[in-house]
Amino acid sequence: MMRQMREATKPIMLFTAIAFVALMVFEWGMDITGQSGGGLGEIGSVNGQPVMYESYMAAYRQLYDQVQRSQEELISSQQNKEIEDAAFDEVVTQLLVLQELEKRGIMVTDREVSEAAQFSPPDYLQGEFIDDAGGLDLQAYQTFLATLPPEQLIILEAYYRDVIPRGKLLRQVSSGIFVSDAELWQEFRDQVEQVEIRYVPMDPSSRYEDDVFTISESDIEAYYRDNEEEFEVPARASVHVVVLDKTPTASDTAAAFADAEEIMQEIRDGGDFAEIARAESTDEPTAPLGGDLGVFNQGRMVPAFDSAVFGATAGSLVGPVQTSFGLHVIEVQNRWAQDSVQARHILLPIVRTDESEIQLLTLADSLEDLGEEMALDQAAATAGLTSTTLDIAQNFPFLPGAGQVSEGADWVFEEASPGDVSPVFETSTAFYALELVSSEPEGVLPLADASAAIESTLLFDAKMGQAQVDAQDLVSRVRGGTVLSNAAAELELDVRSAGPFSRNDFVAGIGRQNAAIGAAFGLEPGDVSGVVPTPANVYVLEVLTRTDADSTAWLAQLTEQRQAAIAIRQQARLSEWIEALRASANIRDRRDIVLAPADEDAMPQIPMVF
Numbered sequence: 001m002m003r004q005m006r007e008a009t010k011p012i013m014l015f016t017a018i019a020f021v022a023l024m025v026f027e028w029g030m031d032i033t034g035q036s037g038g039g040l041g042e043i044g045s046v047n048g049q050p051v052m053y054e055s056y057m058a059a060y061r062q063l064y065d066q067v068q069r070s071q072e073e074l075i076s077s078q079q080n081k082e083i084e085d086a087a088f089d090e091v092v093t094q095l096l097v098l099q100e101l102e103k104r105g106i107m108v109t110d111r112e113v114s115e116a117a118q119f120s121p122p123d124y125l126q127g128e129f130i131d132d133a134g135g136l137d138l139q140a141y142q143t144f145l146a147t148l149p150p151e152q153l154i155i156l157e158a159y160y161r162d163v164i165p166r167g168k169l170l171r172q173v174s175s176g177i178f179v180s181d182a183e184l185w186q187e188f189r190d191q192v193e194q195v196e197i198r199y200v201p202m203d204p205s206s207r208y209e210d211d212v213f214t215i216s217e218s219d220i221e222a223y224y225r226d227n228e229e230e231f232e233v234p235a236r237a238s239v240h241v242v243v244l245d246k247t248p249t250a251s252d253t254a255a256a257f258a259d260a261e262e263i264m265q266e267i268r269d270g271g272d273f274a275e276i277a278r279a280e281s282t283d284e285p286t287a288p289l290g291g292d293l294g295v296f297n298q299g300r301m302v303p304a305f306d307s308a309v310f311g312a313t314a315g316s317l318v319g320p321v322q323t324s325f326g327l328h329v330i331e332v333q334n335r336w337a338q339d340s341v342q343a344r345h346i347l348l349p350i351v352r353t354d355e356s357e358i359q360l361l362t363l364a365d366s367l368e369d370l371g372e373e374m375a376l377d378q379a380a381a382t383a384g385l386t387s388t389t390l391d392i393a394q395n396f397p398f399l400p401g402a403g404q405v406s407e408g409a410d411w412v413f414e415e416a417s418p419g420d421v422s423p424v425f426e427t428s429t430a431f432y433a434l435e436l437v438s439s440e441p442e443g444v445l446p447l448a449d450a451s452a453a454i455e456s457t458l459l460f461d462a463k464m465g466q467a468q469v470d471a472q473d474l475v476s477r478v479r480g481g482t483v484l485s486n487a488a489a490e491l492e493l494d495v496r497s498a499g500p501f502s503r504n505d506f507v508a509g510i511g512r513q514n515a516a517i518g519a520a521f522g523l524e525p526g527d528v529s530g531v532v533p534t535p536a537n538v539y540v541l542e543v544l545t546r547t548d549a550d551s552t553a554w555l556a557q558l559t560e561q562r563q564a565a566i567a568i569r570q571q572a573r574l575s576e577w578i579e580a581l582r583a584s585a586n587i588r589d590r591r592d593i594v595l596a597p598a599d600e601d602a603m604p605q606i607p608m609v610f
Contacts, residue, residue: 060087174570196499202538204463235394237439243401244431260320283347291344298339371421376435402430467538
């Protein structure tokens with residue numbers, strides 16, 4: 001526990017401010033308004049201040065990278081939509097914080113920046129300069145600073161000029177937080193106090209046969225009347241569906257590799273890497289910078305990219321390297337240590353070629369034309385496609401391969417009649433067409449359909465009632481002088497053991513932080529509880545041993561515990577404060593307009609990330 005507390009209370013003030021934002025856009029060579037590069041301009045506004053496309057893309061790229069690192073499979077279209085929304089929220093939060101900094105007149109001095117840069121490494125470098133004692137190797141860090149080129153020092157300065165004021169704002173927002181000794185003592189007890197128990201679970205679901213209990217029709221009807229909200233159902237429809245996936249084909253991938261090889265050969269023949277990156281790279285934040293990725297550590301980039309870069313020497317041209325973002329042509333510019341590198345790249349997306357795109361659009365048009373003349377399954381067969389039959393709900397219209405299909409759902413639930421075939425609709429990942437088979441309006445599940453579930457619920461309730469009666473019989477025998485194990489044997493009940501465990505632990509067979517756990521800590525060794533019901537079981541418990549908290553040990557760690565507790569409460573207050581800022585702000589989201597296709601024949605602009 002002490003180690004966790006120390007980790008939660010880093011001594012360097014600078015990094016408490018990181019809670020404001022999940023990324024530092026300065027690392028990508030731009031300010032928060034994104035005005036250091038070109039792009040699509042404003043995609044929204046916060047209290048009249050523009051949200052710039054470049055800032056949004058920097059946030060999107062980092063969040064995308066984080067999600068991709070956390071899973072082996074490629075990011076789905078639904079995940080991508082969630083990442084896009086989270087990136088927009090991230091940039092909005094940054095603007096709100098900057099506006100608040102300006103409103104409060106919070107500044108940073110040159111001296112503060114200088115001291116922070118010399119003695120407090122950025123978060124992404126902290127693990128790189130550790131001495132034998134586990135602390136900061138200040139000499140190694142300052143030697144590293146001395147090797148940075150001027151452009152990287154400018155980026156580092158921007159980092160501190162952003163983070164330090166945020167730390168000051170954090171302290172203003174979270175000032176006055178007080179945690180009493182009583183609260184800290186209880187938290188300490190919850191962590192360290194332990195009990196060991198014997199317990200008897202009644203296990204009502206398995207202990208009693210169903211036919212022992214009678215659930216009448218009138219009981220079912222009464223439950224249905226009293227709990228009608230449990231049986232509300234959204235509108236649903238059965239549809240035939242054909243999905244045309246936009247994913248690039250193998251030939252598209254081969255064409256992308258050929259393009260990358262041509263660019264690499266152009267560079268080998270003397271072409272200027274930076275100029276080619278500005279002209280060809282689809283990585284919006286770095287293309288205006290000639291593909292510059294700055295200095296980064298091993299493990300920061302996606303695995304394939306990381307392996308290629310750190311397996312090459314300074315001055316090497318590497319590629320094409322394929323990642324989930326596309327193909328990368330990489331130039332390794334400098335190596336300062338085994339795990340520190342400066343590089344630039346050209347990102348080429350793996351997309352459908354013009355020929356492949358025309359074929360897909362032609363197929364979609366053919367499907368739509370055929371759908372005007374025949375049933376969808378016939379149209380699909382004629383076009384060499386496959387149709388499937390699925391159910392969709394109005395409150396969550398989702399189709400495998402196409403993702404959220406709100407436009408199609410509107411057609412199904414507002415326009416179509418059974419047998420109608422829709423136009424071909426489009427999402428960011430697919431074209432799709434629907435044929436309505438049948439639909440049901442929203443409403444309440446009929447009693448006949450709900451009866452089985454209600455009967456099951458009432459049956460369990462009856463078993464729980466009987467379990468409490470039998471548990472009370474067990475308790476009465478113990479109160480009469482029979483030891484728990486013997487009383488349980490008389491009633492053919494199992495006695496189990498658990499622990500030692502704390503109040504915060506998960507206990508197999510009992511669960512976590514429920515009435516049974518609470519009852520165990522309310523008893524002294526040798527005590528037997530009364531009947532203890534939880535939502536899924538009924539227990540009788542006997543405490544065997546108990547380890548109480550040591551007040552001397554608590555006092556010895558109280559300072560660190562208080563710092564950790566205050567840090568947690570600071571974060572909670574900060575989150576509430578940011579939510580309040582958002583609630584009172586005038587936020588405009590224009591992504592659906594700015595990032596929409598220029599005309600109905602154009603493909604949607606999908607953010608390219610790295």
